Amino acid sequence: MPLIQLENVQKIYNTGNEHVHALHDLSLGIDQGEFVAIMGPSGSGKSTLLSVLGGLSQPTNGRVIVDGIDVYALDVEKRADFRREYLGFVFQSFQLIPYLTIIENVMLPLVVTPFARVERGRMAIEILEKVGLRSKALRLPDELSGGEQQRVAIARALVNQPPIVLADEPTGNLDSATSEAIMQLLHKLNAEGHTVVIVTHNPENIHDVDRCIHLRDGKLFVEKGLAVHSGEMASAELEKERL
Amino acid sequence: MIFLVLGLTIAVTTVVTLVTVTRAMNADIANKLDEFGANILIVPKSDELSLNYGGLAVSGVSLDVQKLSEADAAKIKTIKNSDNIKIVAPKLLNIAPIVQRNVMVVGVDFPRELQLKKWWKLNGERPSNNRQAIIGSEIKDQLRLEIGQLFQIKGEDFTVAGVLEPTGSQDDGVVFIDLKTAQRLFGKPNELNLIEVAALCYDCPIEEIVRQTSEKLPGAKVMAIRQTIESKMEAMHRFEHFSYGISAVIVLVAALIVMTNMTASVNERTREIGIFRAIGFRQVHIMKIILTEAFLTSLLAGVMGYGAGLIVSRLVTPMLTMNGNGDISFNYILLGFSVALAVLVGLLSSIYPAYKASRLDPTVALKAL
Ligand SMILES: Nc1ncnc2c1ncn2[C@@H]1O[C@H](COP(=O)(O)OP(=O)(O)O)[C@@H](O)[C@H]1O
Ligand SMILES: [Mg+2]
Numbered sequence: 001m002p003l004i005q006l007e008n009v010q011k012i013y014n015t016g017n018e019h020v021h022a023l024h025d026l027s028l029g030i031d032q033g034e035f036v037a038i039m040g041p042s043g044s045g046k047s048t049l050l051s052v053l054g055g056l057s058q059p060t061n062g063r064v065i066v067d068g069i070d071v072y073a074l075d076v077e078k079r080a081d082f083r084r085e086y087l088g089f090v091f092q093s094f095q096l097i098p099y100l101t102i103i104e105n106v107m108l109p110l111v112v113t114p115f116a117r118v119e120r121g122r123m124a125i126e127i128l129e130k131v132g133l134r135s136k137a138l139r140l141p142d143e144l145s146g147g148e149q150q151r152v153a154i155a156r157a158l159v160n161q162p163p164i165v166l167a168d169e170p171t172g173n174l175d176s177a178t179s180e181a182i183m184q185l186l187h188k189l190n191a192e193g194h195t196v197v198i199v200t201h202n203p204e205n206i207h208d209v210d211r212c213i214h215l216r217d218g219k220l221f222v223e224k225g226l227a228v229h230s231g232e233m234a235s236a237e238l239e240k241e242r243l
Numbered sequence: 244m245i246f247l248v249l250g251l252t253i254a255v256t257t258v259v260t261l262v263t264v265t266r267a268m269n270a271d272i273a274n275k276l277d278e279f280g281a282n283i284l285i286v287p288k289s290d291e292l293s294l295n296y297g298g299l300a301v302s303g304v305s306l307d308v309q310k311l312s313e314a315d316a317a318k319i320k321t322i323k324n325s326d327n328i329k330i331v332a333p334k335l336l337n338i339a340p341i342v343q344r345n346v347m348v349v350g351v352d353f354p355r356e357l358q359l360k361k362w363w364k365l366n367g368e369r370p371s372n373n374r375q376a377i378i379g380s381e382i383k384d385q386l387r388l389e390i391g392q393l394f395q396i397k398g399e400d401f402t403v404a405g406v407l408e409p410t411g412s413q414d415d416g417v418v419f420i421d422l423k424t425a426q427r428l429f430g431k432p433n434e435l436n437l438i439e440v441a442a443l444c445y446d447c448p449i450e451e452i453v454r455q456t457s458e459k460l461p462g463a464k465v466m467a468i469r470q471t472i473e474s475k476m477e478a479m480h481r482f483e484h485f486s487y488g489i490s491a492v493i494v495l496v497a498a499l500i501v502m503t504n505m506t507a508s509v510n511e512r513t514r515e516i517g518i519f520r521a522i523g524f525r526q527v528h529i530m531k532i533i534l535t536e537a538f539l540t541s542l543l544a545g546v547m548g549y550g551a552g553l554i555v556s557r558l559v560t561p562m563l564t565m566n567g568n569g570d571i572s573f574n575y576i577l578l579g580f581s582v583a584l585a586v587l588v589g590l591l592s593s594i595y596p597a598y599k600a601s602r603l604d605p606t607v608a609l610k611a612l
Pocket of ligand 1: 013014015020021022040041042043044045046047048049607
C-alpha cells in the first residue's frame with residue numbers, strides 16, 4: 001500500500017455562483033521514499049492537489065489516505081496534529097515570519113510540541129547545520145538571500161522529522177544556480193528517507209525525480225516513469241501519448 | 244496595536260480619574276461633616292409640648308412619658324449602619340431660675356458637644372470640671388455674667404468657664420453644664436430628653452439610619468433634619484451616577500476600539516496565521532496566541548492607565564473639593580481594579596477576532612500555496 005493515496009478526489013471551488021472544478025476525480029498513489037514532481041500549466045490544479053494531499057483543503061469528494069489515516073475523517077484539530085507529525089510544507093515565497101530570527105522560524109513547528117525549549121533549540125540548530133545556515137541562526141529573514149531563505153523554510157519543514165515534504169514551486173522565486181542547490185538539498189532529504197512531492201514549472205527540476213505527474217484542467221494527464229529527463233522530452237512523450 | 248493600547252489606556256485613565264475624584268469628594272464631604280452638626284434628633288415620645296429648643300418641642304416634664312436614658316444613647320452605636328454614626332451628643336434640658344430669671348439649663352457631655360458644634364467660638368476656656376459652665380452670648384448680656392464669675396443653679400455654685408460668641412441659634416440663650424451634674428441637680432439620674440446625632444451615609448438615605456435607630460429605640464421619636472450636607476451629598480450622588488454612566492460608555496467605546504484593532508491585526512496577519520496552521524498549529528493554538536497578545540497589551544494598558552489616572556486625579560481633585568485637597572495616594576486595590584478592567588475588556592473584545600482568526604481557511608490564508 002502506498003504511503004499517500006488519493007481516491008477519486010474531486011475539488012470544486014464555489015465562489016459566488018461560479019463553480020471551478022479544480023480537481024476532477026483524481027486517483028493517485030505515492031510510495032514511501034518516492035520523489036514526485038507535479039507539473040502542469042498555471043491554473044491546472046497543482047497547488048490545489050498539493051493542499052488536498054497535505055490535509056489543508058477538504059476535497060469535495062473522495063478520500064486522502066496517508067499512512068493508513070483517512071486524513072479528512074479527522075476533526076480539524078486532529079488534522080492539524082496530523083500535519084505537524086507527517087508533513088513539512090515549503091512554499092514558493094518562503095513564508096518566513098519576518099520578525100522572528102532564523103532559528104525561531106525553524107523552531108516554530110516545535111512550539112506546539114511537548115519538547116523542552118532547550119531540546120527545541122538543539123533540534124533547530126541540528127537542522128540548520130544540515131541546510132548549511134547554522135552561522136546565520138540569529139539573523140532575521142530579511143538579511144538573507146532568497147536561496148538562503150528557502151533553505152530556512154526547508155529547515156522549518158524538516159525540524160519535526162516529518163516523513164513527507166511537500167513543496168509548492170520551491171524554486172519559483174530563485175535564479176537557476178540557487179534553484180539547483182535547493183533541488184540538490186531536496187534530493188539529499190529524499191535520500192535520507194523523506195518522501196518528497198514538489199510542484200514545479202521548471203523542466204530543469206525534474207532531472208532525477210522518480211516520477212513526474214502532469215496535470216491539465218484538474219485531470220491527470222499522464223504519469224511518466226523514470227525515463228523522463230527533460231522538459232522537452234516530457235512534452236514530446238506527452239504528445240505521443242495523446243495521439 | 245498602538246491604537247489598541249492607547250484606547251484602553253485612555254479608557255482606564257478616565258475611569259480611574261472618575262473613581263478617584265469621586266472618592267476624594269466623598270471623603271472631603273465626610274471630613275466636613277462635623278462642621279454641619281447634627282442631622283438626627285431623638286426625643287422621648289410624648290403628646291405634651293413643654294420645652295422648646297431651637298423650634299423643636301422637647302418634652303420631659305410629664306411623668307408618664309417614656310423616658311430616654313443614657314443606655315438608649317449607647318444603643319445608637321449598635322445599629323446596622325453604625326459606621327455612619329459620627330457623633331452622638333446626649334442632653335438633658337431643663338428650665339431653672341438663675342439670677343431671678345428662668346433660663347434654659349442644658350446638661351451636655353462637653354467633649355462630644357464641642358466636637359459636634361465645631362462652629363462654636365468660645366471665649367474663655369473649655370470646662371475642665373463639673374462645676375464649670377459655658378453660657379450663650381444672650382445669657383451673658385441678660386444675666387450680666389463674665390468669664391470666671393460665680394452663679395447659682397438650685398443653690399449650687401457654678402463658674403463661667405467660657406462664653407460663646409453669638410451663633411444665631413438657640414445656643415445663645417442657654418447655660419451648658421455637665422450632664423451628670425444636671426441629672427443630679429434636677430433629680431433625673433441617667434435621664435436624657437434630647438440626643439443629637441451626626442450621621443453620614445453615602446450609600447443609604449438618612450431615612451434608613453432613622454429607621455434603624457427607631458427600631459433600637461421604640462420609646463423614642465427619631466427625626467431627620469435636612470441640612471446643607473445632605474444637598475451636597477445628593478449632588479455628590481448625582482455626580483457619582485454620572486461618573487458611572489460616563490465610565491460605562493467609555494469602557495464600551497474601548498471595547499469597540501479593541502475589537503476593531505484586533506480584527507485589523509488579524510486581517511493583517513492572515514498569511515502568518517496560514518503558516519501557523521500549515522505547520523500544525525491547532526485552532527486553539529491560534530486563539531491562544533491572539534488572546535495572549537491581547538492579555539499582555541491590556542495588562543500594559545491597565546498599568547499605564549492607572550498611572551495616568553493618578554496624575555490626572557491629582558491635577559483635577561483640588562479644583563473639585565471644598566478644601567482643595569489633592570492629596571491622592573497610590574492605591575493597590577485601584578491598580579488591581581484598573582488592570583483587571585483593562586484585561587477583562589481587552590480579552591472579551593478579542594475573543595471574536597481570535598475566534599475568526601482560528602477559523603481562517605489555511606489555503607486562502609496562504610495565497611501562495
Ligand atoms: N481558493 C480558491 N477559490 C476559488 N478558486 C480557486 C481557489 N484556489 C484555486 N482556485 C482555482 O482553481 C483552479 C486551480 O488553481 P491552482 O490549484 O492554484 O492551480 P495551479 O497551482 O496549478 O496554478 C484555478 O482555476 C484557480 O483559479
Ligand atoms: Mg500554484
